[in-house]
Amino acid sequence: MKEITTFIxxxxxxxxxxxxxxxxxxxxxxxxxxxxHIKQKSFFDHPIxxxxxxxxxxxxxxxxxxxxxxxxxxxLSANPDAFFVCDxxxxxxxxxxxxxxxxxxxxxxxxxxxxxxxxxxxxxxLGTGFDCASKTEVQTVLEIGADxxxxxxxxxxxxxxxxxxxxxxxxxxxxxxxxxxxIKISLTNPKAKLVLxxxxxxxxxxxxxxxxxxxxxxTVPILLRKAKELGVExxxxxxxxxxxxxxxxxxxxxxxxARKAFDIGAELGFEFSLLDVGGGFPGQNxxxxxxxxxxxxxGPTVDALFPSHVKVIAEPGRFFVSSAxxxxxxxxxxxxVAQSNSDxxxxxxxxxxxxxxxxxIVFDHYKPSPKVLFRSGKYHYENQSFDAQSSNCxxxxxxxxxxxxxxxxxxxxxxxxxxxxxxxxxxxxxxNAAASQFNGFIKSKVIYTNTE
Ligand SMILES: Cc1ncc(COP(=O)(O)O)c(C=O)c1O
Numbered sequence: 001m002k003e004i005t006t007f008i009x010x011x012x013x014x015x016x017x018x019x020x021x022x023x024x025x026x027x028x029x030x031x032x033x034x035x036x037h038i039k040q041k042s043f044f045d046h047p048i049x050x051x052x053x054x055x056x057x058x059x060x061x062x063x064x065x066x067x068x069x070x071x072x073x074x075x076l077s078a079n080p081d082a083f084f085v086c087d088x089x090x091x092x093x094x095x096x097x098x099x100x101x102x103x104x105x106x107x108x109x110x111x112x113x114x115x116x117x118x119x120x121x122x123x124x125x126l127g128t129g130f131d132c133a134s135k136t137e138v139q140t141v142l143e144i145g146a147d148x149x150x151x152x153x154x155x156x157x158x159x160x161x162x163x164x165x166x167x168x169x170x171x172x173x174x175x176x177x178x179x180x181x182x183i184k185i186s187l188t189n190p191k192a193k194l195v196l197x198x199x200x201x202x203x204x205x206x207x208x209x210x211x212x213x214x215x216x217x218x219t220v221p222i223l224l225r226k227a228k229e230l231g232v233e234x235x236x237x238x239x240x241x242x243x244x245x246x247x248x249x250x251x252x253x254x255x256x257x258a259r260k261a262f263d264i265g266a267e268l269g270f271e272f273s274l275l276d277v278g279g280g281f282p283g284q285n286x287x288x289x290x291x292x293x294x295x296x297x298x299g300p301t302v303d304a305l306f307p308s309h310v311k312v313i314a315e316p317g318r319f320f321v322s323s324a325x326x327x328x329x330x331x332x333x334x335x336x337v338a339q340s341n342s343d344x345x346x347x348x349x350x351x352x353x354x355x356x357x358x359x360x361i362v363f364d365h366y367k368p369s370p371k372v373l374f375r376s377g378k379y380h381y382e383n384q385s386f387d388a389q390s391s392n393c394x395x396x397x398x399x400x401x402x403x404x405x406x407x408x409x410x411x412x413x414x415x416x417x418x419x420x421x422x423x424x425x426x427x428x429x430x431x432n433a434a435a436s437q438f439n440g441f442i443k444s445k446v447i448y449t450n451t452e
Pocket of ligand 1: 110112113131154155240242243244278279280281315316317318319
């Protein structure tokens with residue numbers, strides 16, 4: 001037996017992984033270095049810790065919390081930081097809606113959309129599984145208490161060391177969509193239960209994933225033969241119609257395509273038992289399609305094409321969290337733009353922006369709609385009638401970058417002043433998840449309540 005005494009190549013294996021698993025896979029028949037004994041650990045062998053801060057959960061309405069936080073702040077006009085109010089009760093209501101309209105489908109929350117531990121804990125208690133895209137996401141849900149069997153590692157192109165980490169935690173269900181990934185997985189986790197992600201028509205979605213992921217139906221037989229040759233287990237099929245989907249038909253068409261993939265599998269001797277209908281369910285009913293319409297198309301198509309022994313899961317992200325978060329921001333600066341032949345317009349600078357919670361404008365095609373929360377000493381939540389005319393304005397984030405613009409031309413607001421507050425509904429998806437601290441502006445904190 002040959003002995004490796006050098007450090008492991010960080011490009012191949014990085015981060016923490018259990019040496020035993022790594023060694024046993026290297027020593028396995030399919031291993032890259034059969035008959036090789038690993039003596040040393042990777043110099044990246046350090047654990048990461050997911051922070052789970054202890055936070056309190058209020059029981060007041062979002063309205064009451066917003067009001068309390070504004071009025072209790074004696075320094076209101078000195079511009080305290082922006083903040084979210086998260087209503088975990090809304091997450092629960094969305095879960096109940098999902099289960100009521102799609103009772104056969106088990107949701108696996110796509111935590112990339114909002115990895116807030118409080119949301120994860122809430123959904124865990126309700127009984128969802130989790131869709132994770134990386135080692136850190138897997139670690140996050142496991143540390144919060146998810147069972148490894150309720151996790152799907154739904155990233156078709158994964159880093160070897162991260163597959164190994166997932167395997168060490170008994171997370172074996174994972175997606176693939178190409179032959180190289182199959183080879184990689186076969187060498188890394190012989191216990192993997194693979195789900196073939198097929199290419200669905202994403203032309204009816206705002207965020208199309210097909211340019212990056214998904215095996216076209218023509219390649220399904222090739223990939224399944226390769227899986228057979230490598231001896232890896234393929235248990236089912238997944239798809240993603242794209243995020244911000246505005247067509248219920250996109251879901252039913254994709255289910256029909258998945259049925260074709262199941263049939264191809266059956267012809268090649270596979271007995272698939274899992275269908276994963278992905279994400280893309282709207283978080284609020286403003287995108288031209290409702291969740292109810294999608295459920296009406298999706299549920300019956302699944303039932304018609306898949307016998308009851310096939311387990312059906314979904315990977316909703318925004319659906320659970322979008323409407324649960326409200327962001328309150330204050331106006332920290334104002335500029336009057338004089339117009340020669342019309343009324344003045346205004347530029348308002350607020351204390352969260354594109355580099356913070358509003359990154360959703362860039363990454364998620366989000367169109368935020370500002371509302372007045374506090375103006376000239378008066379609280380306005382859900383009461384948008386004013387004793388002043390509306391004027392044209394633009395709203396900007398706090399950084400020194402001119403790209404940091406939240407809306408260029410907004411004419412529904414009355415004139416506002418420094419120290420007044422705006423709020424934005426439906427700010428729970430793809431907001432704080434990717435917020436940065438660019439220019440030194442901290443991420444907006446979250447105040448939790450549960451109205452259920
Ligand atoms: C594999 C996968 N599943 C689920 C989701 C969640 O999508 P949505 O938030 O639109 O439901 C995404 C989003 O990027 C994804 O990539």
